[in-house]
Each structure stands twice: as structure tokens, then as C-alpha cells.
Amino acid sequence: MNMDLSLKSRRRFMQLMGMSSTAIILSDLFPNQASVAVAASSAWVARHGLTSAQYQSEFNKYTAQGFRPVQVSGYAVGNQDFYAVLFEKTVNTPAWVARHRLTSAQYQSEFNKYTAQGFRPVQVSGYGVGNQDFYAVIFEKSANAPAWVARHRLTSAQYQSEFNKYTALGFHPVDISAYTVGNQDFYAVIFEKSANAPAWVARHGLTSAQYQSEFNKYIAQGFRLIKVSGYSLNGQDRYAALWEKSGSGAWIARHGMSSQAYQDEFERNFYQGYRPVWVNGYTVNGEDRYAAIWESQNGYNSLELTAIDQTVAQFMQDYDVPGLSFAIARDGRLVLAKTYGLADKSTGERVAPRHRFRVASVSKPITAIAIMKLVEQGKLKLSDRIFGKSGILGTTYGTTPYKPNVDQITVQHLLSHLGGGWSNSSNDPMFSNPSMNQTQLISWVLNNRTLDNAPGTKYAYSNFGFCVLGRVIEKVTGQTYENYVKTNILQPSGVTDMQISGDTLAEKKANEVTYYGQGGENPYGMKVARMDAHGGWIAKPIDLVRLSVRVDGLNAKPDILGASTLATMYKGSSVNPLYAKGWCISSIGGNYWHNGSLPGEQAFLVNTSDGFSWAVLVNTRSQKSAFSGDLDQLMWKIRNKVTIWPSFDLF
Known part of the structure; x- marks a missing residue:
């Protein structure tokens, strides 16, 4: 028949x-x-x-x-x-x-x-x-x-x-x-x-x-x-x-x-x-x-995977998220990666594992890893001062004499957001003077913005501080920040597909998603490339996790930093025990993580104390106050949906 x-x-x-x-x-x-x-x-x-x-x-x-x-x-x-x-x-x-x-x-x-x-x-x-x-x-x-x-x-x-x-x-x-x-x-x-x-x-x-x-x-x-x-x-x-x-x-x-x-x-x-x-x-x-x-x-149990899909779908519906991508590793092994929704609403292109997203401040752990690699190699010390005649950057930027305490700022201060000012809480320097390049902006800030506190005395989250750390890396290595990180941090971790974002839609990179603002935000109205060391990378969740398991201390995949270096990087400051050097520390459980947030983008990278690493990226940012916290909790819900994790490695 x-x-x-x-x-x-x-x-x-x-x-x-x-x-x-x-x-x-x-x-x-x-x-x-x-x-x-x-x-x-x-x-x-x-x-x-x-x-x-x-x-x-x-x-x-x-x-x-x-x-x-x-x-x-x-x-x-x-x-x-x-x-x-x-x-x-x-x-x-x-x-x-x-x-x-x-x-x-x-x-x-x-x-x-x-x-x-x-x-x-x-x-x-x-x-x-x-x-x-x-x-x-x-x-x-x-x-x-x-x-x-x-x-x-x-x-x-x-x-x-x-x-x-x-x-x-x-x-x-x-x-x-x-x-x-x-x-x-x-x-x-x-x-x-x-x-x-x-x-x-x-x-x-x-x-x-x-x-x-x-x-x-x-x-x-x-x-x-x-x-x-x-x-x-x-x-x-x-x-x-x-x-x-x-x-x-x-x-x-x-x-x-x-x-x-x-x-x-x-x-x-x-x-x-x-x-x-x-x-x-x-x-x-x-x-x-x-x-x-x-x-x-x-x-995998099919009902558990279905439950994951339903949980993600509800989150995306609640916050009008066009596209979402996540990856999860356990004990150094990639065990699951899934994608949902649209990379581009105008074409109907679906998100796939190849798609890259802006990661915003998840760039900070990447910069911290690069700094700690240089420390481990003896090319700089955390106690090294940055500005002034004895500083790494000398008097290259701004006009001397510097404003009070600027020449007291150390590498460790900036890694831990203890630089004394230039915070993102009000009038973040990184979102001002869009016509300036990094050199011009740093000079302008040194000349026009006085520190609020003596370095090392008060925590104030600073995008600008990590921008300066990017220039420290360039000065010490003689390479661009991007090239040094690619060659010495990403490639040894098996990551070959990360790069610094462009600013405009016309500068969209290959396999990069399109970003969608909410509440009038414009994802393409920022100097994202200028944010390189604090917020400029684009990446796939799989690649973020691929890097993360190389600094998790488990050595299931050989770590790219030594144990003592990792311990230093993950140690919180006496001023703020919940922020280490480029990484946040959970008050309960001892997890290391960082989030990222820009118009049109939200990201999380997490290393848990019980051997999980995960990354989640979306191509929008909701104006609802619970958005970031719910995205964080989404990944914990996903983890808890699975009763038995497979023993394979998909890296």
C-alpha cells in the first residue's frame, strides 16, 4: 500500500x-x-x-x-x-x-x-x-x-x-x-x-x-x-x-x-x-x-528537558525576551547547552549555539584573569601603582600634577573597585564624552574628576577602573588588550571565537545577535568598543563556560592559573568581602559569579561551589525591577530540574 x-x-x-x-x-x-x-x-x-x-x-x-x-x-x-x-x-x-x-x-x-x-x-x-x-x-x-x-x-x-x-x-x-x-x-x-x-x-x-x-x-x-x-x-x-x-x-x-x-x-x-x-x-x-x-x-529525562523548556519559555514571555542562550558544565564537562527564540526578529533567524552576544560586565572576570596571569608571570604586582612617575602608566594620561590621591591607586584597588571614585552610581565616565577615544577619556577624567575617597577605603563599583586596567595590560605586554587576552587567556582555554563588540548595528559581527532595547533604550547608542576591558566582549555561552572551567580550581580541565593565584583572585577585600578581584562572591555558598547589563543585553556567568559552571545571555534588557534577579534564578531553576546529570563532555 x-x-x-x-x-x-x-x-x-x-x-x-x-x-x-x-x-x-x-x-x-x-x-x-x-x-x-x-x-x-x-x-x-x-x-x-x-x-x-x-x-x-x-x-x-x-x-x-x-x-x-x-x-x-x-x-x-x-x-x-x-x-x-x-x-x-x-x-x-x-x-x-x-x-x-x-x-x-x-x-x-x-x-x-x-x-x-x-x-x-x-x-x-x-x-x-x-x-x-x-x-x-x-x-x-x-x-x-x-x-x-x-x-x-x-x-x-x-x-x-x-x-x-x-x-x-x-x-x-x-x-x-x-x-x-x-x-x-x-x-x-x-x-x-x-x-x-x-x-x-x-x-x-x-x-x-x-x-x-x-x-x-x-x-x-x-x-x-x-x-x-x-x-x-x-x-x-x-x-x-x-x-x-x-x-x-x-x-x-x-x-x-x-x-x-x-x-x-x-x-x-x-x-x-x-x-x-x-x-x-x-x-x-x-x-x-x-x-x-x-x-x-x-x-536526560525527557520530562525534565520539557520542564526546562517550559521554565525558559515562561521567563521569556514575562520579560519580552527575543532570544536566550545558555550553557552548563559540571565538574569541568559541558553537559548541556540550549538556545531559544530569535537572534534577529526582522529576519526570523533563530538563536543557535553559534550566536554571540554582548556580555557587558562579564568582561570584568576576563580582565581580572588576564591581570592575574601577568601577576603570576611576575610582569606586575597587585601593589603596583598605576598613575604618576612610579606608576605603570606613568604620566601618559592627563596633566600633572594629578588630583589628590590619584597616584596612590594600585592594580588591586581597581580590581576590587576600591579606587576611590569614578563609579557608575552617578555620571559614569564610560558613558560620557562619546567622541573621545580611551586615551582622551582617561586624560579627561584625570583632569576633571576628583576622587571621592582615599583609595582602598571604600567600595564603589567602577567601570572606568577596569577600562584603566585594560590600558595597564597594554602597557605591560606591548599588545592591544584584545590581542593579549585572545592569545594568552582565551586560546589556551580553547576559546577562539570571542572578540570586542562594535558600537552600531552596522558594526555587528559575524554570528552576533541583534539587540532590542526596552523602555526607549538604544542598544546601538553606546561606545561599546571603548568599554573593552569592562564591558566590551561578545561571546557564546559555551565559550564563557569553556573559559570558566579553566579557572574553577577543579583542574578537571587544566586551570590556566595556579592554585595560589586563583585563591588570590577569589579572595574578597576587607572593605567588601563579597567582591573579590573581578568576581562577585555569594554571601551563602561561596559561589563566584558576575553579571552584565547594558541596553539590549543581560548576562550571567557563575561558578558554583559544588562544581557547576554556567553562562546565560539574552538580547534585551527589561525595565522590570525583577528582571536581572529572575534571570539569575532561572539558571538555578534549570539546574534543579535535572535529577541525574550525564557523564559525557560536550566541549
Whole structure:
């Protein structure tokens, strides 16, 4: 029996059915239309957007490392063939052979050759390049293989006839590939006959609305999608699909995805512990599209993940938050990262793990780590004075003689907000004189703003003080603040995708979200780049956590600062025991953290005393008084939703 059924282009849906707790996953994500992920217990690699030569190169590379292809999909864009492939490394691998870019005659020849040697095809991908059909195939030789039949280059009518014939004999389809050549649809199929076959459903010739209906119908009955093959007829997407009533783990299916959308979905699912088990490339109106299936490889309870989603959704609704992204590590291992909402409301672009946000004052811990690295290396001391003839910056800034006590300010004073003035409580210098660069602004402040107190005697939170610390780093190292931090702090921590923000929307960086002000605030009316050392970084939550676990004192990931240096950095001052050096200290529990807040942005970075690290970023700032506190509490709620955290590491 066969019915027309299809997915609407770019419509996506997900089905969660039970949970599994098998593979332990690690990842290294590659850019430019390709993804690679490696699992510790069942290693795997996923790639897409590969030319024939690139696929052969990746094939040679990974098979030399003990991997084998378990699924390959060929497709064409502009008369050029491309490939998506899944490699896997497992024990007790059967003998196998893989071929690609075979003409129909070549495929038949290889088929005859290898089946005569006891192999059988387990997956076939047909695809049209120009007006010719090609095939990629994987053969396996295994003991006790079931009876099987394979057919290719079948028209729709021929496929229906073969389907009726073999299902009447007790066979069922286990692999399906639909493809077009000269606007004619063809099918390649593998049937198997097994004694204990699960309940199954197969559909082909699928329109969008029909597939939507059938998909919903069968997953509601407990089936799961195991294969989906997209193709194009008359400029519209079509699908062939197989469902089975088998397995109990959670799974996710997506289709109609562009290359970037597939990459985003790959990362969204990966950072929740899913791995791809099926990737199908196809072409609609000259553009590559992807359909994929992921299965859970972790121990998350689906109800707990749903509860997290509901909690986040309520927070976003309460505070009109367009987009949110968070990451959580436990004992140095990244265990969860999720994204919600929109990176850009005007385009509908969804937030993905690749998206970077302004972090505002979460920049201060970054600057503090850089200062402490220089202290550890003996390049400066916390007691070093900053201004004046004996100071690190000498008399470079402002006009001497300086105002009272300015030459008494030390590095430690500024790290702990004990500089004696220039606070953000009133007339913050960093938000004045927008036409001035950093040098001009520091000179202006020294010449025009008198300290309120003697340095070291009173706590007053100072953005300007951390701006000065950025110049201290530049003076001591001979590098720009940004370059020094990237080279000596971020890169040794495995972070390569952070940078200083631009000021305007036109200066928006690659993969940076758009910011949305509330209550008349303008996120693009500030000198954010001038705030570099106190509020200028943009980052992904995953990268903030990647840095955070390198200064957590656990050494699960080797710390980039020594234990005594970390102890000094995290020690509160006698004036304010709840602020250390660039880090806040919780009054209860001994957690180290910092928040960040600018028009259009709010951020938190937290290291807890019981081994958690997390970061959360949003692309707006509510005017409601409870907003910041509720964002902080949101992450504690998320942590408390999970009963058992997985043991894998997604870094």
C-alpha cells in the first residue's frame, strides 16, 4: 500500500519518546557546511556539503582511523555532486565496501561483483547530476543476514509494483532513496525478510501536506521515523519515508533545512546529547536542502528537558525576551547547552549555539584573569601603582600634577573597585564624552574628576577602573588588550571565537545577535568598543563556560592559573568581602559569579561551589525591577530540574 505524503518545505517537528543512556559524546565542530563530532564509547563523525574529492579525502582520513561510513547521501547543486556522510567507529565491525559516484551501469557491475563475494547492499543513495543518475552505496558482509532484495532506477509505478510484490512475500523496505533525473522521479530500495520485523509503514510520492498529516498520525501511534529521502519535482519538494514501531529512545527529525539551518540544528541537538543517525541531502530549485534524524545518546529525562523548556519559555514571555542562550558544565564537562527564540526578529533567524552576544560586565572576570596571569608571570604586582612617575602608566594620561590621591591607586584597588571614585552610581565616565577615544577619556577624567575617597577605603563599583586596567595590560605586554587576552587567556582555554563588540548595528559581527532595547533604550547608542576591558566582549555561552572551567580550581580541565593565584583572585577585600578581584562572591555558598547589563543585553556567568559552571545571555534588557534577579534564578531553576546529570563532555 502506498500513499502520497510529504513535509512542507522548512517545516520541522520533533518527537520525544522515552530516553536512552548509552553513548558518551565529545565534539569538534567544523565550519563551512560541515560538522564533526566524536563519541567516546561509539565514535562517530558527520559531514555534509562535501564535493566528490572532499568526500574521498574525508573517507581516506577517517577510515585510516578505524571509522567506516554507515550512511551516505549524494545530491547535486548546479550540476555538481555533493555528499553528506556519517562515519562510525565500533567494535566487531563487519566487512564492508563503500562506493560513490557510480553510474547505473557501474553500480550494477559493483553490485554483481560484491554480492558474488557474499556482500549485500545495506544503504543506497541515488542522485541525479544533470540528466544522468548516479549512486553511492555501502555493502556489508555479515553472518546470518536476512533474505534481501535490492532494486534501483525504478519509476514510481515500478517501485509500487515491486513494493506490492515483495511485501506480499513477507519482505519490508529497510532503505529508500528517492531522486530525480530530468524531472522524472526514481527510486532505489532495499527489502528484507526477517522473522521478527517490527510494525512498519512506507510512503512515497509525497506531497507536503500529506506527509505532514502522515507524520503526525504515525508518531501518535508510537512509530518513529527511520529513513526520509527528499527530492524535487516541478520545483516542489517531495519525500519518501519509512517508519517503524521500534526503539524507545528520544529522537528528533528535521527536514527542509538549508545548509546553515542543518548546521545550527546539528549543534542544537548535539549540545543536548543527540547524535545524527540519518542525513539526507537533496535539491529544491537549485538549492541544497537537508533532512535528518537524531537519536538521544544520553541519560536526560525527557520530562525534565520539557520542564526546562517550559521554565525558559515562561521567563521569556514575562520579560519580552527575543532570544536566550545558555550553557552548563559540571565538574569541568559541558553537559548541556540550549538556545531559544530569535537572534534577529526582522529576519526570523533563530538563536543557535553559534550566536554571540554582548556580555557587558562579564568582561570584568576576563580582565581580572588576564591581570592575574601577568601577576603570576611576575610582569606586575597587585601593589603596583598605576598613575604618576612610579606608576605603570606613568604620566601618559592627563596633566600633572594629578588630583589628590590619584597616584596612590594600585592594580588591586581597581580590581576590587576600591579606587576611590569614578563609579557608575552617578555620571559614569564610560558613558560620557562619546567622541573621545580611551586615551582622551582617561586624560579627561584625570583632569576633571576628583576622587571621592582615599583609595582602598571604600567600595564603589567602577567601570572606568577596569577600562584603566585594560590600558595597564597594554602597557605591560606591548599588545592591544584584545590581542593579549585572545592569545594568552582565551586560546589556551580553547576559546577562539570571542572578540570586542562594535558600537552600531552596522558594526555587528559575524554570528552576533541583534539587540532590542526596552523602555526607549538604544542598544546601538553606546561606545561599546571603548568599554573593552569592562564591558566590551561578545561571546557564546559555551565559550564563557569553556573559559570558566579553566579557572574553577577543579583542574578537571587544566586551570590556566595556579592554585595560589586563583585563591588570590577569589579572595574578597576587607572593605567588601563579597567582591573579590573581578568576581562577585555569594554571601551563602561561596559561589563566584558576575553579571552584565547594558541596553539590549543581560548576562550571567557563575561558578558554583559544588562544581557547576554556567553562562546565560539574552538580547534585551527589561525595565522590570525583577528582571536581572529572575534571570539569575532561572539558571538555578534549570539546574534543579535535572535529577541525574550525564557523564559525557560536550566541549
